[in-house]
Amino acid sequence: MSDKEYKPVTVDKPIPNTFDLGNLATFDPNPLDNTKLNNEEEKEKHLTEVTRDNVQLLINQILSLPLKTTTDTHGSSTGQDSTMTLVQLPEPTTLLPREKSIPKEKPLTRWQQFALRKGIRSKAKDGKMVYDEETGEWVPKWGYKGKNKEMDNQWLVELNANTKNTEEELIDPRTLKRAERKKLIKKNELQHKRNLKNRA
Amino acid sequence: MIRTIKPKNARSKRALAKKEARLIENTKTALFVPGSTSNKFLHDAMVDLMALKKPDIKKFTKKNEIRPFEDPSTLEFFSEKNDTSLMVFSSHNKKRPNTLIFTRFFNHKIYDMIELSIQQNHKLLEEFKKITFTVGLKPMFTFNGPAFDNHPVFQHLKSLFLDFFRGEETDLQDVAGLQYIIALSTGEIEDPNSSTLPLLHFRVYKLKSYKSGEKVPRIEIDEIGPRLDFKIGRRLTPAPELEKEAFMKPKQLQAKEKKNVSTDFMGDKVAQIHVGNQDLGKLQTRKMKGLKAKYDQDSEEEVFENDEIEIDEDEEMSEYESANDN
Numbered sequence: 181m182s183d184k185e186y187k188p189v190t191v192d193k194p195i196p197n198t199f200d201l202g203n204l205a206t207f208d209p210n211p212l213d214n215t216k217l218n219n220e221e222e223k224e225k226h227l228t229e230v231t232r233d234n235v236q237l238l239i240n241q242i243l244s245l246p247l248k249t250t251t252d253t254h255g256s257s258t259g260q261d262s263t264m265t266l267v268q269l270p271e272p273t274t275l276l277p278r279e280k281s282i283p284k285e286k287p288l289t290r291w292q293q294f295a296l297r298k299g300i301r302s303k304a305k306d307g308k309m310v311y312d313e314e315t316g317e318w319v320p321k322w323g324y325k326g327k328n329k330e331m332d333n334q335w336l337v338e339l340n341a342n343t344k345n346t347e348e349e350l351i352d353p354r355t356l357k358r359a360e361r362k363k364l365i366k367k368n369e370l371q372h373k374r375n376l377k378n379r380a
Numbered sequence: 381m382i383r384t385i386k387p388k389n390a391r392s393k394r395a396l397a398k399k400e401a402r403l404i405e406n407t408k409t410a411l412f413v414p415g416s417t418s419n420k421f422l423h424d425a426m427v428d429l430m431a432l433k434k435p436d437i438k439k440f441t442k443k444n445e446i447r448p449f450e451d452p453s454t455l456e457f458f459s460e461k462n463d464t465s466l467m468v469f470s471s472h473n474k475k476r477p478n479t480l481i482f483t484r485f486f487n488h489k490i491y492d493m494i495e496l497s498i499q500q501n502h503k504l505l506e507e508f509k510k511i512t513f514t515v516g517l518k519p520m521f522t523f524n525g526p527a528f529d530n531h532p533v534f535q536h537l538k539s540l541f542l543d544f545f546r547g548e549e550t551d552l553q554d555v556a557g558l559q560y561i562i563a564l565s566t567g568e569i570e571d572p573n574s575s576t577l578p579l580l581h582f583r584v585y586k587l588k589s590y591k592s593g594e595k596v597p598r599i600e601i602d603e604i605g606p607r608l609d610f611k612i613g614r615r616l617t618p619a620p621e622l623e624k625e626a627f628m629k630p631k632q633l634q635a636k637e638k639k640n641v642s643t644d645f646m647g648d649k650v651a652q653i654h655v656g657n658q659d660l661g662k663l664q665t666r667k668m669k670g671l672k673a674k675y676d677q678d679s680e681e682e683v684f685e686n687d688e689i690e691i692d693e694d695e696e697m698s699e700y701e702s703a704n705d706n
């Protein structure tokens with residue numbers, strides 16, 4: 181085959197185009213012919229010609245970017261592998277307005293401030309379940325049938341030595357334990373509220 | 381304004397969290413609102429624009445009695461309620477026939493607004509009877525004419541159309557996905573002082589590639605529509621402070637400057653390494669019993685006071701202490 185059969189892939193422009201390949205866009209600074217644009221017959225032809233040249237330039241630019249070939253089962257219902265050629269696009273250069281303002285960083289809670297000052301690192305999470313050696317089962321640390329409620333439905337409970345000779349001596353230790361738990365929850369809620377207030 | 385509610389269950393909490401501002405933002409969603417004076421043609425035109433914008437669209441079917449340039453509060457409410465930051469509003473009257481108002485929002489408040497009247501020579505997708513668009517494909521753009529670089533109104537239009545149709549932001553583009561191009565063209569501005577601006581020509585073409593005997597294919601294009609010529613009408617621009625805030629780039633996403641690493645003219649990576657001062661006093665030389673610290677000239681007296689000479693280095697301190705006690 182001779183070269184003459186093919187139309188050229190190069191385009192000559194008086195002023196070269198600029199590109200924003202991140203947005204797959206090209207900007208042609210060459211003015212369009214107003215007389216052709218005002219003429220109904222020539223208008224569409226002129227627009228198409230100009231656009232074709234610019235598309236050719238844009239495609240030339242895009243295909244000169246680094247390519248990446250991947251083998252993926254990409255959305256095919258037959259499950260057959262197909263290779264995809266991906267173009268690695270650069271960052272977009274045309275600045276566009278954001279949709280919402282940049283999210284503000286949340287201020288540290290009191291505990292986080294304290295931990296930072298003292299250099300305390302947060303413990304790795306070891307899950308909600310804990311092993312109960314008596315029954316040989318995994319039970320939740322808190323919540324429904326939680327480990328911290330163990331005492332609640334035991335028929336015999338040891339008295340706490342600390343409550344001896346105080347006014348709490350005659351109160352059921354189960355009730356005391358429960359009240360203590362409820363108090364902790366209240367305290368935590370208060371702290372949470374205070375942190376929220378400081379954040380606002 | 382929508383009253384701020386405290387989420388009562390996990391689902392509403394998730395829904396609210398979805399609306400929150402994010403560092404890396406989602407693709408902007410467009411809301412299509414027919415005005416009270418909208419007509420069949422405007423409806424069809426909006427359907428075509430929707431086809432290009434899918435899947436990031438929401439549309440209203442009922443007509444709305446709104447005048448965006450007079451009172452945009454209803455539009456702002458719609459934007460907040462539907463979490464959309466782009467809006468197309470249609471209206472038709474004698475002074476401004478077949479008009480689409482393109483609005484952008486920032487934080488659910490009007491950012492900018494432009495009125496575009498569709499001229500009579502329009503041709504919609506239906507009339508072209510060509511293919512329809514594949515949902516979610518990223519289009520290519522070409523902006524023909526110098527006005528897009530230097531005229532504020534056309535810069536606005538460039539930013540608007542890029543923002544509107546560009547779809548998902550990505551760094552990897554499938555070559556097979558380069559299927560259609562949105563071409564925006566405008567004639568030369570003959571008289572820069574006159575207020576009449578040239579028309580904006582909105583065209584969409586499908587790409588056809590042919591063998592060229594080279595690596596890059598020869599491209600031909602085929603118009604698939606919609607074909608719309610817009611006359612530019614009223615316009616609302618953002619306040620400078622708002623513009624500044626909208627264009628802010630989050631610090632967290634900016635790449636950290638790498639110090640002391642550079643590439644030389646051969647393309648090799650060159651780095652400069654800073655090493656602290658070396659303490660020659662701690663240099664490990666040959667190990668010998670006689671060179672141990674306790675045999676140093678300074679501590680000579682102590683050594684002789686203490687009869688035990690052979691002490692392990694670890695026990696040295698305790699030995700000294702006991703010596704002092706004696």
